[in-house]
Amino acid sequence: MSTKITKGTVLILLxxxxxxxxxxxxxxxxxxxxxxxxxxxxxxxxxxxxxxKYVIATKTKVDIDALEVPTTINDKFFTxxxxxxxxxxxxxxxxxxxxxxxxVGLNESQQKIQKEVDTSIVEAIKKVxxxxxxxxxRFVLQKGQLPHKMKF
Amino acid sequence: MSxxxxxEVKPKKKQNKKKKKQNKSPRLHIDGIFMGYRRGLTTQKTxxxxxxxxxxxxxxxxxxxxxxxxxFVYNASRHHNGSNVRTIWGxxxxxxxxxxxxxxxFKRNLPAIAMGKKVRVMxxxxxx
Numbered sequence: 001m002s003t004k005i006t007k008g009t010v011l012i013l014l015x016x017x018x019x020x021x022x023x024x025x026x027x028x029x030x031x032x033x034x035x036x037x038x039x040x041x042x043x044x045x046x047x048x049x050x051x052x053k054y055v056i057a058t059k060t061k062v063d064i065d066a067l068e069v070p071t072t073i074n075d076k077f078f079t080x081x082x083x084x085x086x087x088x089x090x091x092x093x094x095x096x097x098x099x100x101x102x103x104v105g106l107n108e109s110q111q112k113i114q115k116e117v118d119t120s121i122v123e124a125i126k127k128v129x130x131x132x133x134x135x136x137x138r139f140v141l142q143k144g145q146l147p148h149k150m151k152f
Numbered sequence: 153m154s155x156x157x158x159x160e161v162k163p164k165k166k167q168n169k170k171k172k173k174q175n176k177s178p179r180l181h182i183d184g185i186f187m188g189y190r191r192g193l194t195t196q197k198t199x200x201x202x203x204x205x206x207x208x209x210x211x212x213x214x215x216x217x218x219x220x221x222x223x224f225v226y227n228a229s230r231h232h233n234g235s236n237v238r239t240i241w242g243x244x245x246x247x248x249x250x251x252x253x254x255x256x257x258f259k260r261n262l263p264a265i266a267m268g269k270k271v272r273v274m275x276x277x278x279x280x
Binding site for chain 2: 015054056057138140142144147149152
């Protein structure tokens, strides 16, 4: 992988639900995907994986060299769990609307892991002036801005 | 009319105020115009489209855009999966000439109606 993207580099996501958001790079997983976090407190992006080609690497770097990402966060962590079979057979489930059962935000176990990883990153962000505001703001192409002339 | 009837006020018609779309999707694409198909004077090859990217005026500037995905977005009358917005995806293949125009190949050739219409040049696959 290119030498530009190292631990703590701020990346701009170009695709997906969080497109335009600036996130912190953690490590490259064995599948080749990049592991990334908002941090969740700062801009609402949880631990996610993305492909290198859907990301713009910026010069900005967060000082998290001391951080060790737990090895439990790997590709298996992100694979969806087994789907609920026999969906309609339980009477209760049959009568509840699917929308009500939709998860909003992170569940407890996810929140725990998120906090574990994010606390040191948030501390490092607070040390640099305007870095938190930078990560909260979304990247947008404004009128007259041409990406081939921009320096990231 | 009795006083009671007078007091009966007709319920006001609900004003259909258009809700401002909160959290509008940020623009992460560059606008381009579909100029036409690759052609000689008398024949056109509809497999390759010519795109003029806004703000790109020299052949050297087009280098950044090579390989990037392009989308032609249009509306249809029939809704499908809750939306009537449709896209034709393609990618920029090479430069065309010296003035910043670019060649693109789409999965399905662009319809002729699209000539002069906007096309979205995305920033991915990113090499930065």
